[in-house]
Amino acid sequence: MSLDPTIASRLKRNDAGLFAAVAQERGTGDVLMVAWMDDKALAKTLETRQATYYSRSRQQYWVKGETSGHTQYVHEVRLDCDGDTVLLVVDQVGAACHTGTHTCFDSDVLLSAE
Template identity: 70%
Template sequence: MPDSTVPATSLDPAVATRLKRNSDGLFPAIAQQYDTGEVLMLGWMDDEALHRTLTTGRCTYFSRSRQEYWVKGDTSGHVQHVKSVALDCDGDTVLVKVDQVGAACHTGDRTCFDAHALPLG
């Protein structure tokens, strides 16, 4: 789907028109622990996933491999309770501040960024 196309969804049109999507109609969503600032994970959303996230208080993502929606924690119990959602200045990324219950990463780590720090210098 071209970036200029706004898909049919229940998402507020004022929000939908600000979003810049990739060719698959998706945009990245960064999950951050609301009280510590810890970056937990990156997932993908489309307009419907964002709408569900905003209206249910639980993070909903779109699985690129399975081509379906998934709510964080429905199978693992590691739920993300949404505290706030912000759109970046370019409209191409959302920041979802959450209260993470359990591990955020599918590997069982607290965050998806714990295990593989890259060397500097």
């Protein structure tokens, strides 16, 4: 499986060939997590609708929920205006964060509305 060349030409990757992927919950709009992708991970995500990322620490691909059961079904994928980040709009089953919480952004609020 390979990424459509039209899409690939629009992506801006870091020195490791990666770009950021933001997962957002379709029903609530919650930002669930940020991970990394490369062309192969994005191609697999687009083909299967299963969120597939690249682990920098393990240097391998992982499908969200493959071992935990906490899956992400991908409804929509958007490329940002700079081409360096993709947004995945997903249905999340179970926790999105590796700590077991629904979102990776629910513990440390640095600033909130007054």
